[in-house]
Amino acid sequence: DADVTQTPRNRITKTGKRIMLECSQTKGHDRMYWYRQDPGLGLRLIYYSFDVKDINKGEISDGYSVSRQAQAKFSLSLESAIPNQTALYFCATSDPTGYPRDEQFFGPGTRLTVL
Amino acid sequence: QQQVKQSPQSLIVQKGGISIINCAYENTAFDYFPWYQQFPGKGPALLIAIRPDVSEKKEGRFTISFNKSAKQFSLHIMDSQPGDSATYFCAAIGYTGGGNKLTFGTGTQLKVEL
16 A cells, blocks of 8 residues: 555646645654645645644745644645646655655655646 | 756666766755655655765665765766656755755656667
């Protein structure tokens, strides 16, 4: 079974709609992250959480919000989707005490298209 | 502002050749430098990593070279194989405000041709 799962894997939505992307992990890691991937721009951090009570903005948080429901669950919401949020979204987890240092384990990704 | 600059954006190498991907950084707070490999339809996965007190690290056909004074590091893939075709991301870990986080380069799409 996959250690980091994301649902849905693909989503097509319309401008203005609210959508939620969900991430679950069985690795027991406290740290969780949301990234978006765009061609030529690499992976950019949207939000991250170092534990259940800790939520932090990343470099591109505008237009997004998150919820850390439990150690194992971290959801990303687009309150009012716009076409330039069309991208591949990844959830990741890490253990800061592990070796290699803070290795991140990624989910399979969600491909989001906003029409 | 891109804190980790990566080049080239894409690379085509013949089977058996050497693939070289370069990265440069500015933030001297970075203190660990991993490389991630991503196959189509998959999430990235850690490939190899290096500490800045080491100038080179080799794992099989993959080698990281690190030049601390120049703030540059590179990935060399020896005897490149078609199965190495993937996107490669360099990254850096260090305090960038809000705690230690991973900062990725923009990625290099490698294609190894027969």
